[in-house]
Amino acid sequence: MMCPVLKQHVKLACVQFSSTADKIFNVSEARAGVIEAANAGARIVVLPECFNAPYDMALFPQYAEILTPSPPSKDQSSTYHALSTLAKDTNVYLIGGSIPEFEPLTGKYYNTTLAFGPDGAGLGSHRKTHLFDIDIENKMTFRESDVLSPGDKLTIVELPDYGTVGLGICYDVRFPEPAMIAARLGVFALIYPSAFNSTTGALHWEVLARSRALDNQVYVALCSQALPPTGYPAWGHSIITDPNGQVMVMANREKAIVYAELDSEAIGQHRRQIPTSNQRRFDLYPDISQLCTKGLGLD
Numbered sequence: 112m113m114c115p116v117l118k119q120h121v122k123l124a125c126v127q128f129s130s131t132a133d134k135i136f137n138v139s140e141a142r143a144g145v146i147e148a149a150n151a152g153a154r155i156v157v158l159p160e161c162f163n164a165p166y167d168m169a170l171f172p173q174y175a176e177i178l179t180p181s182p183p184s185k186d187q188s189s190t191y192h193a194l195s196t197l198a199k200d201t202n203v204y205l206i207g208g209s210i211p212e213f214e215p216l217t218g219k220y221y222n223t224t225l226a227f228g229p230d231g232a233g234l235g236s237h238r239k240t241h242l243f244d245i246d247i248e249n250k251m252t253f254r255e256s257d258v259l260s261p262g263d264k265l266t267i268v269e270l271p272d273y274g275t276v277g278l279g280i281c282y283d284v285r286f287p288e289p290a291m292i293a294a295r296l297g298v299f300a301l302i303y304p305s306a307f308n309s310t311t312g313a314l315h316w317e318v319l320a321r322s323r324a325l326d327n328q329v330y331v332a333l334c335s336q337a338l339p340p341t342g343y344p345a346w347g348h349s350i351i352t353d354p355n356g357q358v359m360v361m362a363n364r365e366k367a368i369v370y371a372e373l374d375s376e377a378i379g380q381h382r383r384q385i386p387t388s389n390q391r392r393f394d395l396y397p398d399i400s401q402l403c404t405k406g407l408g409l410d
């Protein structure tokens with residue numbers, strides 16, 4: 112098992128805001144938030160799930176973009192390029208929330224996050240692997256799979272100044288296995304652009320963030336959309352937890368930026384104090400990080 116390494120202290124920010132029907136406005140909101148976070152000293156900045164479009168499956172195809180590093184044609188808006196430029200302008204590692212993706216070869220749609228380095232280069236992408244299909248009577252029904260296809264790989268991205276992070280999107284946080292695999296392979300943080308809702312957010316948001324952190328003794332960041340005046344009732348409460356499962360910071364439901372200093376010593380310290388990572392009984396159950404290497408983080 113690889114020991115997670117955070118090479119140096121780093122300030123991480125979650126930029127929480129709500130998306131509207133106006134893509135240009137949404138991208139400008141993201142830009143303003145990332146600039147503010149960078150000016151406050153953040154070097155890893157995270158945006159919410161579906162930040163450039165309404166979180167509404169019926170509208171996904173209308174907002175979806177082909178994700179390509181090649182320059183956009185004049186009538187093709189490109190969130191890819193806006194994010195790449197933003198990372199470069201602000202000198203941050205940018206985990207670009209998620210955006211609706213159209214894959215022209217297959218005609219499929221995905222919910223996809225993009226990661227960029229401070230030079231603007233794409234570092235990796237993650238297509239949501241577990242689609243949000245739930246039905247809680249009279250409270251919350253959602254079926255991403257009506258429109259979206261699931262991604263078929265787990266994603267670990269290297270941020271050269273700091274180490275590696277595991278990426279997931281929102282509902283992915285409910286699944287401990289990918290988080291565990293990423294942690295065993297040495298990530299210092301699990302990062303999930305998200306948009307829970309009033310029903311499941313109240314039930315499970317904080318406990319999921321804390322569980323993934325404590326299970327794996329790594330940092331966890333969930334960056335949510337804020338609660339909009341109408342439409343999808345995003346839970347907000349962007350949260351960063353430490354490797355001991357404690358909440359370092361949590362927003363309310365309004366627009367906000369939350370910050371936490373990730374300490375390069377903290378993971379090792381918590382692992383020495385409560386050494387579950389060395390006490391696993393692989394004679395009784397398998398080490399899933401050894402079983403699953405398919406597509407892992409390698410675009």
Ligand SMILES: O=C(O)CCC(=O)C(=O)O
Nearest residue numbers: 243281282306307308311
């Ligand atoms: O897991 C949940 O309760 C919410 C998930 C969600 O909102 C999403 O995946 O977009």
